[in-house]
Amino acid sequence: MKNRLYPAVLERGPRGTFGAWFPDFPGCVAGGRSQQETIEKAENKLAQTVDALAEQSRPLPEPTPIERIVLPKGCDLLAYFIVGVNPPNPSERVNVYLPxxxxxxxxxxxxxxxxxxxxxxxxxxxxxxxxxxxxxxxxxxxxxxxxxVHKTGRLRAEKPPAKKTRGKLKA
Known part of the structure; x- marks a missing residue:
């Protein structure tokens, strides 16, 4: 899956703080004391959220165009920014034999x-x-x-050890 670009909202918070949230990922929010810190935290939070969705085998939402973002009442909007994520590859179960x-x-x-x-x-x-x-x-x-590897050049799996029998021998 190719890189997905998701819009985020950067807003001013109380007492000189900042907050960021993603319209396409409810609950995916970050905060900080500077704009840069808040954006970096938001990028990390989105990556964690995308990983969690992948682990649950849930699809990623389609990105919302910026012009369709609805700001909540009281939002002190500073800017929109875009965060790109590379969705993780789906996992596949494999059997591996190791000592x-x-x-x-x-x-x-x-x-x-x-x-x-x-x-x-x-x-x-x-x-x-x-x-x-x-x-x-x-x-x-x-x-x-x-x-x-044997002299014939073919591979042959090792034979499992012979089972020991208790008591009587079979004729």
């Missing part, structure tokens, strides 16, 4: 960073793709393989 010890390390680090496991994987993958663009790297010590 349990690595998953434990990932979960601990994600918790330290205040992230979910999925967010951590996304961050790590994005970081790796940014660090090594267009390069093929393989860190043999960092990855435990789950299949073996």
């Amino acid at each position: 349990k010890s690595l998953i434990g390390r990932i979960d601990r680090r994600a918790t330290e960073l205040g992230m979910s496991r999925s967010s951590f994987f996304g961050f790590a993958a994005t970081h790796a793709l940014t660090m090594f663009p267009g390069h093929s790297i393989f860190l043999a010590d960092a990855v435990e393989t789950r299949s073996k």
